[in-house]
Amino acid sequence: MVHYEKLSPPTTGEKIKFNNGLPIVPANPIIPYIRGDGTGVDIWPATQKVIDQAIEKAYGIDRKIEWFKIYAGDEACDLYGTYQYLPKDTIEAIREYGVAIKGPLTTPIGGGIRSLNVALRQKFDLYSCVRPCRYYQGTPSPHKHPENLDVIVYRENTEDIYIGIEWESNDPIGIKLIEHLNNDVIPASPSLKNRIIPQGSGIGIKPVSKDGSQRHIRRAIQHALKLNGNKRHVTLVHKGNIMKFTEGSFRDWGYELATNEFRNECITERESWILSNLEQNPRLSIENNAKLIDPGYESLTKEKKDIICNEVQLVINNIHKTHGNNKWKKMVLVDDRIADSIFQQIQTRPQEYSILATLNLNGDYISDAAAAIVGGLGMAPGANIGDRAAIFEATHGTAPKHAGLDRINPGSVILSGVMMLEYIGWQEAADLITKGLSQSIYDKQVTYDLARLMEPPQSPLSCSEFANAVIERF
Numbered sequence: 001m002v003h004y005e006k007l008s009p010p011t012t013g014e015k016i017k018f019n020n021g022l023p024i025v026p027a028n029p030i031i032p033y034i035r036g037d038g039t040g041v042d043i044w045p046a047t048q049k050v051i052d053q054a055i056e057k058a059y060g061i062d063r064k065i066e067w068f069k070i071y072a073g074d075e076a077c078d079l080y081g082t083y084q085y086l087p088k089d090t091i092e093a094i095r096e097y098g099v100a101i102k103g104p105l106t107t108p109i110g111g112g113i114r115s116l117n118v119a120l121r122q123k124f125d126l127y128s129c130v131r132p133c134r135y136y137q138g139t140p141s142p143h144k145h146p147e148n149l150d151v152i153v154y155r156e157n158t159e160d161i162y163i164g165i166e167w168e169s170n171d172p173i174g175i176k177l178i179e180h181l182n183n184d185v186i187p188a189s190p191s192l193k194n195r196i197i198p199q200g201s202g203i204g205i206k207p208v209s210k211d212g213s214q215r216h217i218r219r220a221i222q223h224a225l226k227l228n229g230n231k232r233h234v235t236l237v238h239k240g241n242i243m244k245f246t247e248g249s250f251r252d253w254g255y256e257l258a259t260n261e262f263r264n265e266c267i268t269e270r271e272s273w274i275l276s277n278l279e280q281n282p283r284l285s286i287e288n289n290a291k292l293i294d295p296g297y298e299s300l301t302k303e304k305k306d307i308i309c310n311e312v313q314l315v316i317n318n319i320h321k322t323h324g325n326n327k328w329k330k331m332v333l334v335d336d337r338i339a340d341s342i343f344q345q346i347q348t349r350p351q352e353y354s355i356l357a358t359l360n361l362n363g364d365y366i367s368d369a370a371a372a373i374v375g376g377l378g379m380a381p382g383a384n385i386g387d388r389a390a391i392f393e394a395t396h397g398t399a400p401k402h403a404g405l406d407r408i409n410p411g412s413v414i415l416s417g418v419m420m421l422e423y424i425g426w427q428e429a430a431d432l433i434t435k436g437l438s439q440s441i442y443d444k445q446v447t448y449d450l451a452r453l454m455e456p457p458q459s460p461l462s463c464s465e466f467a468n469a470v471i472e473r474f
């Protein structure tokens, strides 16, 4: 039995338990929630009302969430005292009950506390951040065909620069570290030649591990396996041309995982070209196949040509029987794209993508950019998933200038609630909310962010009115 300093868990309701990474859910689960800073005061009550009403409509008195209010951010400091941004009670409650939902939490820029949002992800090892970006009919968008974008950003959630190991430029330890790197480490690494870190630099560490990358990409591939048609597709997004041993390794470990652990269910993009070339011309020679997959083949050195021919030969030897004759077309396609390129690709060729498996920072950027295409941050939900816990939250932050005005769009946290209901298997309630929200947008019953972009501009609903509009359309 956990002893809480200032919390009283609900006296009715039961705990969600985990078995092999999957939640086992009673009819009346206790679910902790964090209201959040800034616009959390507006968004959370609207969301809670929508979720409760959907459950009641779907299941009557047979199912109910027993909400358990826990504290983080400014609200926690009010209750627990100065600098108590993430009290022990909050950590214990999430550990005890496993599934939680939260509003956004403020992180100061530069100095001050490190991100509470990141801290929660790391504390509970919620290694995959899942952010679907899909279009709801009628949503105004700067794009001509926003409906073509239907991607799920799978953002690695615990490593990369978010590990938070960095030193300010004038920190004596940072200065010493730079000296050590310049005088000892770099000269001892011949491939680094005579590079030098400028004096007066701030310095940060970017760790990317094989285990951390592969457990995350595994989840992304498992997700793709549940999808159909050309949505059975995972793109490894990286900046591996520049950061070869972090971002580049992420790509390599992804391919390694796909072609070992998921060999019977996955095809890589290059493998698909080789098999497809052969299907179009069964008598194609190895070299002609190599020329087709590498258009610059003729100008390559003999050594490089041999490597490509060898690749073609190996693919034919190893997987032609199992994957050839079009069988690969039903498998999960795994390809990779350089991060800057994927930002333009999701705008110019959105229909070609499905699951974007990214490292932490790239995923942070891409999820906001993808959200903009389909209606903005007010429509961008998310889930942080680990093997023993899950915390649901929107992609956006606290949007402080709108706080307390009952005007912000609660859609993103409501849709995070939909993801939570799906995660616990309450699909009927989830579907009611999706239906109500889609219909509200279609009926132009929307908050300011969408109303101002509509043609002609509509008069906006408040945050709480939008929640009611969704409920009326269940």
Ligand SMILES: NC(=O)C1=CN([C@@H]2O[C@H](COP(=O)(O)OP(=O)(O)OC[C@H]3O[C@@H](n4cnc5c(N)ncnc54)[C@H](OP(=O)(O)O)[C@@H]3O)[C@@H](O)[C@H]2O)C=CC1
Pocket: 103, 104, 105, 106, 107, 108, 117, 376, 377, 378, 379, 393, 394, 395, 396, 397, 398, 399, 400, 401, 408, 409, 410, 411, 412, 449
């Ligand atoms: N997971 C989390 O809790 C996150 C926390 N943060 C933190 O939030 C704070 C504020 O960050 P900031 O950079 O301003 O980014 P925000 O995402 O909070 O807001 C930026 C802008 O996005 C639009 N927006 C955000 N949320 C909504 C919504 N629900 N409905 C409609 N529009 C929305 C608003 O644009 P407009 O005014 O043009 O309408 C808003 O001004 C920072 O401390 C940051 O660290 C940031 C991201 C995630």
Ligand SMILES: O=C(O)CCC(=O)C(=O)O
Pocket: 105, 106, 107, 115, 116, 117, 118, 364, 395, 397
């Ligand atoms: O923790 C923060 O303040 C920012 C987090 C963020 O931008 C995100 O999770 O997308």
Ligand SMILES: [Mg+2]
Pocket: 364, 365, 368, 395
């Ligand atoms: Mg972000």
